[in-house]
Amino acid sequence: MIRGSMRRIGAGIVAALCLLVGSPAKAEDPDTISTSEITSQTSSALSSCLNWEIIGVCLWLRCTITGCSVVTTERIRHYVPDAVISAYQNTGENPWAEIRGALGSAQESAAESILSFDAFVGGGNTLEGRHSRDARQLRFKEADVVGHPFMEILEYIDVPYICPGAATAEAFHPYYQSATSVLAWRYAVPEMFYLESLQEGEREIGEWDDYTWGAVYPRSGYVSQPEDAKAAAIVAQRAGDITTREDQSGHVYEQLPGDDVVHEDGYRVWLPPELVERDEETGTFQMHMPTDTNACEVFGEDDTEDKEGWSSDKTNLKGNYVWTLWRPYNCCEIGGQVYLGSVTF
Known part of the structure; x- marks a missing residue:
């Protein structure tokens, strides 16, 4: 009965959030993706990526003039689309159309101020003209980590059973631009x-x-x-790794909120941990471009026995890729003056 109730609550949350997202407006350039497309695709993946569940109970000491007692409240967990990570071929040409328009010129100027013109023009394509196997496989991509536009929806609505304060990443805020970390990134x-x-x-x-x-x-x-798609996935993992940690030397960035406990709107909220490869407990990825996968995964799938391989339907001939990084939040309603701890199932 409890599991059935949990499924009904989770389905209700997904339905409520989906109703808030309208039909997507296509980007004018077929080689780019628009904000509304990203938001709509994120909404469509809620049923597979939100992963809402009750994971335990929190224990509180509640005291009144008549005495003290221990009170329990449910501890819930769900994933939130915190950031959009783009991995792309040429400096200043982020495939997210609105971000390209806002940041592209600044990125090119930042790179041009340090790099010579000849080094800059190539934009980091696969190295051509080399004959060694390693040189032919060497690929370069820029990466941007930007606050997810879906955060604006979560910030201004009150959806039951969604952790308040989960919208900690600021929508459209550039947390990382590899073009500004020339020494570290190049x-x-x-x-x-x-x-x-x-x-x-x-x-x-x-x-x-x-x-x-x-x-x-x-x-x-x-x-x-x-494989170009795998190269882009590795770059996206690296960008996520940087932005979910403190004090990463050489990289110019802002840390995504996480690895902390906050109190908001009567709830105790545990922010996400640092991103770790192949660990879905720290974050998952949803591809938007070139393919809308409508699902979340961790990179590193063993495709050695797969004739087509992981990249077969995910490769972009232009070398541009976009993912949403979903990160886990959990929380419980504050039930007393003193937090005693929690028990997880």
Whole structure:
């Protein structure tokens, strides 16, 4: 009965949120995606990505003039579309149309101020004219992490059973632009000297001994990967890794809210942890471009036995990709003056 009730509540939340999103307006350029398309696709994936559930109870000490008692409140968890992560080929050409218009010129100016014209013009395409296998597989992509437009919906509505304060990422706010982190993103300085970069198999996104994916470190725009879609996914994972952590040397960014406990509107809210590869408890990705997958996943799928492979229906000939990063929030209603702890199922 409890599980049936939970399913009904979850379905009701999804239905309520979906009603708030209208039909998407297509981007004028077929090689870009619009804000309304991203929002609509995110709404369509709520049933598979929200993952709303009761995960335990919180214990509170409530005291009145007549005495004290222990009170319990339900602890719920659900995922929130915190950020849009774009991985794309040419500096200033983010495939998210509105963000390209707002940030593109500034990104080009930032890059031009440091890079020589010849180095800048290529924009980081796959290196041509080289004959070694590694050179042919070396790809470069820029990455932007921007607050998800869906946050505006969550911020201004009161949906029952959704953690208040879950809309902690500011909609349309640029948390990371790789074009402004030239040394770190293009030259892997100082990350090329980190243990994670030097030790084989460290922080691998896939099964490292199969070499079908790649490593998180060094967190730069260069990836040795024959499949373009996987290269973009690795870049997106790296950008998410940077923006969910504090004090990442060399990178110019703002940290996405997380790894903390806040109190808001009568609730105790646990913000998401740092993003970790292949760990859905820290975050999942929903692809918008080139394919609307209408579902969430973690990167690193073992596709060695799949004839078509993970990238087969996800590759963009222009080299541009867009994902939503969904992150888990959990909360419980404040039931007393003192929080005693919680029990999770």
